[in-house]
Amino acid sequence: MTAYHRLEERFRRIGAIEQAISVLHWDTASMMPEGGAAARAEQLATLRLITHQDLVAPEVEELLANAEVSLNDLGEWQRANLREMRRRWLHAAAVPGALVEAESRACSECEVVWRRARMQNDFAAVLPGLERILRIEREIGAIKGERLGTSPYEALLDQYEPGASVALIDRLFDEIAGFLPDLIEGALDRQAALPPPIISGSFPVEKQRGLATRLMERIGFDFAHGRLDISAHPFCGGTPDDVRITTRYNESDFACALMGVLHETGHALYQRGLPAEWRLQPVGRARGMAMHESQSLLLEMQVCRSRAFLTYAAPIIRETFGGAGPGWQIDALYQRQIRVRRGFIRVDADEVTYPAHVILRYRLERAMIAGDLRPSELPIAWAAAMREMLGVAPDNDREGCLQDIHWYDGNWGYFPTYTLGALIAAQLFEAARRDIPDLMQAIAEGEFAPLLGWVRERVHSKGSRLSTAELVESATGQPLGTASFERHLRDRYLS
Amino acid sequence: MTAYHRLEERFRRIGAIEQAISVLHWDTASMMPEGGAAARAEQLATLRLITHQDLVAPEVEELLANAEVSLNDLGEWQRANLREMRRRWLHAAAVPGALVEAESRACSECEVVWRRARMQNDFAAVLPGLERILRIEREIGAIKGERLGTSPYEALLDQYEPGASVALIDRLFDEIAGFLPDLIEGALDRQAALPPPIISGSFPVEKQRGLATRLMERIGFDFAHGRLDISAHPFCGGTPDDVRITTRYNESDFACALMGVLHETGHALYQRGLPAEWRLQPVGRARGMAMHESQSLLLEMQVCRSRAFLTYAAPIIRETFGGAGPGWQIDALYQRQIRVRRGFIRVDADEVTYPAHVILRYRLERAMIAGDLRPSELPIAWAAAMREMLGVAPDNDREGCLQDIHWYDGNWGYFPTYTLGALIAAQLFEAARRDIPDLMQAIAEGEFAPLLGWVRERVHSKGSRLSTAELVESATGQPLGTASFERHLRDRYLS
Numbered sequence: 001m002t003a004y005h006r007l008e009e010r011f012r013r014i015g016a017i018e019q020a021i022s023v024l025h026w027d028t029a030s031m032m033p034e035g036g037a038a039a040r041a042e043q044l045a046t047l048r049l050i051t052h053q054d055l056v057a058p059e060v061e062e063l064l065a066n067a068e069v070s071l072n073d074l075g076e077w078q079r080a081n082l083r084e085m086r087r088r089w090l091h092a093a094a095v096p097g098a099l100v101e102a103e104s105r106a107c108s109e110c111e112v113v114w115r116r117a118r119m120q121n122d123f124a125a126v127l128p129g130l131e132r133i134l135r136i137e138r139e140i141g142a143i144k145g146e147r148l149g150t151s152p153y154e155a156l157l158d159q160y161e162p163g164a165s166v167a168l169i170d171r172l173f174d175e176i177a178g179f180l181p182d183l184i185e186g187a188l189d190r191q192a193a194l195p196p197p198i199i200s201g202s203f204p205v206e207k208q209r210g211l212a213t214r215l216m217e218r219i220g221f222d223f224a225h226g227r228l229d230i231s232a233h234p235f236c237g238g239t240p241d242d243v244r245i246t247t248r249y250n251e252s253d254f255a256c257a258l259m260g261v262l263h264e265t266g267h268a269l270y271q272r273g274l275p276a277e278w279r280l281q282p283v284g285r286a287r288g289m290a291m292h293e294s295q296s297l298l299l300e301m302q303v304c305r306s307r308a309f310l311t312y313a314a315p316i317i318r319e320t321f322g323g324a325g326p327g328w329q330i331d332a333l334y335q336r337q338i339r340v341r342r343g344f345i346r347v348d349a350d351e352v353t354y355p356a357h358v359i360l361r362y363r364l365e366r367a368m369i370a371g372d373l374r375p376s377e378l379p380i381a382w383a384a385a386m387r388e389m390l391g392v393a394p395d396n397d398r399e400g401c402l403q404d405i406h407w408y409d410g411n412w413g414y415f416p417t418y419t420l421g422a423l424i425a426a427q428l429f430e431a432a433r434r435d436i437p438d439l440m441q442a443i444a445e446g447e448f449a450p451l452l453g454w455v456r457e458r459v460h461s462k463g464s465r466l467s468t469a470e471l472v473e474s475a476t477g478q479p480l481g482t483a484s485f486e487r488h489l490r491d492r493y494l495s
Numbered sequence: 496m497t498a499y500h501r502l503e504e505r506f507r508r509i510g511a512i513e514q515a516i517s518v519l520h521w522d523t524a525s526m527m528p529e530g531g532a533a534a535r536a537e538q539l540a541t542l543r544l545i546t547h548q549d550l551v552a553p554e555v556e557e558l559l560a561n562a563e564v565s566l567n568d569l570g571e572w573q574r575a576n577l578r579e580m581r582r583r584w585l586h587a588a589a590v591p592g593a594l595v596e597a598e599s600r601a602c603s604e605c606e607v608v609w610r611r612a613r614m615q616n617d618f619a620a621v622l623p624g625l626e627r628i629l630r631i632e633r634e635i636g637a638i639k640g641e642r643l644g645t646s647p648y649e650a651l652l653d654q655y656e657p658g659a660s661v662a663l664i665d666r667l668f669d670e671i672a673g674f675l676p677d678l679i680e681g682a683l684d685r686q687a688a689l690p691p692p693i694i695s696g697s698f699p700v701e702k703q704r705g706l707a708t709r710l711m712e713r714i715g716f717d718f719a720h721g722r723l724d725i726s727a728h729p730f731c732g733g734t735p736d737d738v739r740i741t742t743r744y745n746e747s748d749f750a751c752a753l754m755g756v757l758h759e760t761g762h763a764l765y766q767r768g769l770p771a772e773w774r775l776q777p778v779g780r781a782r783g784m785a786m787h788e789s790q791s792l793l794l795e796m797q798v799c800r801s802r803a804f805l806t807y808a809a810p811i812i813r814e815t816f817g818g819a820g821p822g823w824q825i826d827a828l829y830q831r832q833i834r835v836r837r838g839f840i841r842v843d844a845d846e847v848t849y850p851a852h853v854i855l856r857y858r859l860e861r862a863m864i865a866g867d868l869r870p871s872e873l874p875i876a877w878a879a880a881m882r883e884m885l886g887v888a889p890d891n892d893r894e895g896c897l898q899d900i901h902w903y904d905g906n907w908g909y910f911p912t913y914t915l916g917a918l919i920a921a922q923l924f925e926a927a928r929r930d931i932p933d934l935m936q937a938i939a940e941g942e943f944a945p946l947l948g949w950v951r952e953r954v955h956s957k958g959s960r961l962s963t964a965e966l967v968e969s970a971t972g973q974p975l976g977t978a979s980f981e982r983h984l985r986d987r988y989l990s
Contacts, residue, residue, distance in 0.1 A: 013541055016537050016538050016540075016541035016542075017538075017541060017542070017545075019534060019537075019538050020515060020519060020538040020541075020542060023519060023522060023538070024515060024518060024519070027518060027522065031526070031722065032737060033718060033719050033720055033721060033722060033737060034719055035717065035719040035720035035721075035736055035737065036720065036733075036734070036736050036737025038736065039514060039734050039735075039736040039737060039774070040737070042511050042514075042775070043511050043512075043514050043515040043518070045511075046508055046511035046512060046515075047511075047512070047515060050512075050545065222530065223528060224528050224529055224530040225528055225530035225531065226528060226530075227526065227528060238531075239531070239534050240534075241530055241531050241533065241534040242527060242528060242530065242531030242534060242535070279534070280537070
């Protein structure tokens, strides 16, 4: 067996264990009784340790080197697979075990403190933990950066969005920051002239679930290969052949769960569409978090908040809940889906203000990793950034720098992927409308197969064969930019 | 670290992986969409291979030997743990890899053929597969028997019921076979004089589930550490801190699911009551399949089919389904729970005829393993044994030697544990009634804590510290026998 094939065998085993971890993670969030938590933590830690040991075993480095000298014997997918193996090995092997353990302990401890600190609006309580995590993340970033030939912050980014460059993100985010304030202003002005869309009532969970699964199936979610369940924090998990998405229901507002399900369905369709012949191999996985988010935002924001989609869905929504009257008409439902608001909370934000939340976090975390901003200065820096980006700022940390778990749980470099995903989604959808005649008409008639086929061919089936930049350009004919996103926002919110 | 502690560490890891396997197995049966089957098979095969490799790694044999020379340094539980480690290692390491693989393949292939053969009543179709499995099981039995110092059949038994002796089982089963025919005859005679108990109607799944969970909780099942779900074949799985039981509902008969749930609840309480300080270690596990079955039969047969239990439960059952009239009275419900019938199918059998089904299978599988009975002769031998044990025989193999999966899936030596479990259950319950004043009165009032406390202390908390024989004797003051079981049957069915 060649070195490459021995690597494939090893990564197949790692991939199978990671699938098991993913199913157990879903179970933890959606099925497990609370008393199972400690035992589950040990099961997951044991399986994670096994995959880590498999990945950093001494022979892997040798196999990688041997396989890389015989690159010409490999096909295109195999070469890409080998590149992804190298990348995964590098991230796993770069950091000394003691530092990995220190990170894991610091994050577990800080997360607990953060939950209470957020509730009690007590930033000072969590500051020592945050400082400790930052020290560790800076060290990890420096070590990985040296191996990757990148800055420390880019090395952290690379964990979530392989190959992401700060130069590109800076340029894109600066462009967005340039046009966003006027756009928000304009959207709010236009919106103020409309009557506020109101539907009130009680929407039983079973009806909401029925509506969600009906639309999921219509869009292309295959329940022979997936499930929809309930969890406190909605997510998409499971495996490509068995995709598990979750939501939570609010009986006084059906749109929250519905749009959440459609968002997760976008993630799910990506998972399901990954290349079956490369299952369990690194190259068969989703490209990165930006591309993953682009698939959820393509479905939720681009498709399902469009007037075309509501043309199809409004009668089904009315039928589900027995709705009648002006609030239930297509246009009223549409206006309801595109409300803009200058809020404090990222996860509640609309697609217009969302990038502002992301950009300010990106700038702050970069400054902290660079050593230019101390955690103790975060509350003041946060308020200043909010006022600059959104024109409003909360008078407390609970709705400010304590609102997101990411920094307190070691996920530094993750935030930018949300907005990169929004840019990719807009660019993909614009390209799809160009390539598929009458796409919006098809959507208005509830026909999603043309779009799904397009995105399967252009994105899902590629797995991780290309870089994100190559994938965007090959799918849309253009390098990643902000123009499609800006056009989308202007069309929807200003015209 | 001593050899013993290194073994504990290794078995802790094996135990955690086995817990993960158990949760995934539950998911496969109760949650997984059909399209996830192939990926799940690979996940499970990968995890099973890891535990097998961990168990048979060369250093384990050395560690066991080193630990065993320092027995005096170990406490009582540690010594028992070491004995169980040795036993697990022996079963895993005794058989060459090629034979393990041949068994696995033969069973997978035969099981598929068996499903069709049973449906089509075509024993000839599955005969070659059965012959192949028998050859393999005889070889495994011979190899393990040599290592264990037992006969081949006892070595197979030992996989499910450690330390079981054929001499004891023969004696117990011969005693049962001696009194059973008259007892069945007598029970049927007495029953014939009673009006047939009939409740008909429609029993919605949600109401059945509500009744089941209400009784489960009352009996002591803790939903903070477990769940009740649906699967095609009811079972008890999960882990001691997160016990997952399943059932299936028949809307025209509430008693099937209810008694099934109470049976699995018995298994679940055993799991839950295993010694927490020995979690993940071999000595912390259930003692064997006979003891496990004793716990389900103790609850289902001894407790929940008693008139005392129905005194408590009848009003709740009536309230659940809005039942009224003579069929819903305590005595009518009780008579319904203790109907006896000479049937062909083991899984539908009542507790009086059940041992007959088990004894004939035990005798036939022993004869096949010994080489005294050829699989081709099985249908004729089956009919003869049925007539001898039960006085009736089916005119087809579907209701005869094709009915159970065990032989076609490699589970030779399993059958006796059902009836050993019934004997232990009767003996335990008799001892509990002797030790706990007014136990039946407590049950009639829906008070189960005294019984649960007794069985927790005497059985559950012991894990695998004692052998089954020692455990029965320490809990009841008597060696395992048939007297309690016979008294129980005579009391309930003849007096």
